[in-house]
Structure formats: structure tokens, C-alpha cells
Amino acid sequence: MADIEPYENALDTIPGAHPYPRSSRYHDAEIGVHRMADGTEVRYTKRRLLPPIEDVTDDETAPHTVSSGERPDLLAQRYLGDPGQWWQIADANPVLDPQELTQEAGRVIAIPHAGGFPGAGAGARYV
Structure with missing residues (x-):
């Protein structure tokens, strides 16, 4: 894997920062939010x-x-x-x-x- 800053790995461990680590194929994928009829929000990964x-x-x-x-x-x-x-x-x-x-x-x-x-x-x- 390419050299990355040590702080970048630390960012991957912050809850809510992004659901996928930097090494994932989905890291740069957009996260969408679907609102259910009862108002509940469901997060999902949009197509890459x-x-x-x-x-x-x-x-x-x-x-x-x-x-x-x-x-x-x-x-x-x-x-x-x-x-x-x-x-x-x-x-x-x-x-x-x-x-x-x-x-x-x-x-x-x-x-x-x-x-x-x-x-x-x-x-x-x-x-």
C-alpha cells in the first residue's frame, strides 16, 4: 500500500467520520440518507x-x-x-x-x- 500519513489511519477510527477505511473501494463513495415513512433515517452507500x-x-x-x-x-x-x-x-x-x-x-x-x-x-x- 502507498505510504500514508500516520494521522490518516487515526482518522479512520473516529466514529461517524466515514463508514469505510481509506483502503476500501467504497471510501470515496457518496453516503445517501433515505427517510422512512416514520421519519427514521437510513444511511446507505450510493453506487460507485x-x-x-x-x-x-x-x-x-x-x-x-x-x-x-x-x-x-x-x-x-x-x-x-x-x-x-x-x-x-x-x-x-x-x-x-x-x-x-x-x-x-x-x-x-x-x-x-x-x-x-x-x-x-x-x-x-x-x-
């Missing part, structure tokens, strides 16, 4: 947008040729320093199931550079 794959440039990712037995979490550990960041690799490739990334030996997939996949913009897709 991904940038369109065709807008990703070669300087934002590096190619990786999949070998037999590889898994998204192992690739995340190797390239991003944290197996929990497998979702960044999934976001950089047009797959619905992250296991599709490594099912076929010889497949070339995009690995985002450490620091994360670029943010969503116009034309983003939902996940």
Missing part, C-alpha cells in the same frame, strides 16, 4: 462510479501476463503492497467477476500503478 476503460492511458497502468495459479489478491500484494487492494486491479479491467482476471494463463491484464486507479469522471460506469 468507475472511469470508462477506454479513457485509461498507458501511463496509468502497466501490463501483466497472467501465469497459472495467480489470483487477484496475490497480484495486488505484489504490485500494490496490499492484497486487499485487488479491487483496484479489477477496476482497471473490464470484468464483472474479479476471478476472471486470472482464470486464463497468458491473458494480459492492466495493473494500476501504486497510488490508485484514476477517479471517476464523465462517462463512468457503475459497480
Whole structure:
């Protein structure tokens, strides 16, 4: 995982600060509030947008040729320093199931550079 300020981890432990830690794929997702008929408020995470794959440039990712037995979490550990960041690799490739990334030996997939996949913009897709 990329180096972060020690104070940033402390911010993740403050109750109500944000429901997801900074390393989560949902950390930057907008939190919505639904008001029930009785006035009760229910918080929920709105859909997360991904940038369109065709807008990703070669300087934002590096190619990786999949070998037999590889898994998204192992690739995340190797390239991003944290197996929990497998979702960044999934976001950089047009797959619905992250296991599709490594099912076929010889497949070339995009690995985002450490620091994360670029943010969503116009034309983003939902996940």
C-alpha cells in the first residue's frame, strides 16, 4: 500500500467520520440518507462510479501476463503492497467477476500503478 500519513489511519477510527477505511473501494463513495415513512433515517452507500476503460492511458497502468495459479489478491500484494487492494486491479479491467482476471494463463491484464486507479469522471460506469 502507498505510504500514508500516520494521522490518516487515526482518522479512520473516529466514529461517524466515514463508514469505510481509506483502503476500501467504497471510501470515496457518496453516503445517501433515505427517510422512512416514520421519519427514521437510513444511511446507505450510493453506487460507485468507475472511469470508462477506454479513457485509461498507458501511463496509468502497466501490463501483466497472467501465469497459472495467480489470483487477484496475490497480484495486488505484489504490485500494490496490499492484497486487499485487488479491487483496484479489477477496476482497471473490464470484468464483472474479479476471478476472471486470472482464470486464463497468458491473458494480459492492466495493473494500476501504486497510488490508485484514476477517479471517476464523465462517462463512468457503475459497480
